[in-house]
Amino acid sequence: MVSDRRGAVLSALRAFGRAVAVEEIAAQLDLHPNTVRFHLRRLVADGLAEQAPDPRGGRGRPRLLFRPVTHRDSRNYLLLSRMLAQATAESGDVALAERTGDAWGQALLGETGARPSRRARGDDATRVAGHLTEILDSIGFAPEVAVAEDGLHVDLRHCPFLEVAREQPGLVCGMHRALIQGVLNGLDSGLQVTELRAFVEPGRCTASIAR
Incomplete structure (x- = not known):
């Protein structure tokens, strides 16, 4: 599932009909x-776009151009996800899934170029909410992150891993929680995910984040 904003980037890329620079999109x-560059990198990683140096060259590092991939091999990533989730669950190493989620949360944050704030912890909840929204949106969660008096409230309106989450809810939802925590840790926010409520509605989850 491609998020709404990333889908818009992909649609624009296809509409140009040629390789284009980040600035044009x-x-x-x-x-x-920077927002467009982040989504383009995810599209390249997902096999939906490809990048190449600008053939016109110029001084310094050549800028990158992007174009959509028109032909893709048929790959069953859902089956692979289900197999890996089952293997991890059967191993009983739940901590491994949580460490992986945390690491990926910080890695995705790093791709945005975000850095820990120099302000005191807890003083930039709006900034943290913005980064968290961007990352969760890029994955496909269609999030709404609201700043509250005691922290943040996260509404995940779409689960991009719904089929696997239904089969292994403890594992997959635990990894989602750890991913969110990884973003918070990467920002040195001093915030903690206190609760993640899975499937409050079909395909929808919520999370509470406190200081």
Whole structure:
């Protein structure tokens, strides 16, 4: 499942009909170039786009151009996900899944170029909410992150791993919780995920984050 914003980037990429630079897509969608660059990298990782240096060259490091991938091999990533989830659950090493989620949360944060704030912990909840929204949206959670008096409230309106989560809810939802915590840790926010409520509605989960 491609998130709404990443889907818009992909649609714009296809509409150009040629290899384009980040700045061209950013201008087309009225988005910050860093936001577009983040989503393009995820599209490349997902096999939906490809990148290449600008053949016109120029001084310094050549800028990258992006174009959509028109032909893709048929790959059953859902089956692979189900197999890996089952193997991990049967191993009984739940901590491994949590460590993996935490590590990926911090890795995805690093791709955005975000850094820990120099301000005191807890003083930039809006900034933390913005980064968390961007990362969860890029994965496909269609999130709404609201700043509350005691921290943040996260509404995950779409589960991009629904089929696997239904089969292994403890494992998959635990990894989601750890991923969110990894983003919070990477920002040195001083915030903790206190609760993740799975399937409050079909395909929808919520999380509470406190200081």
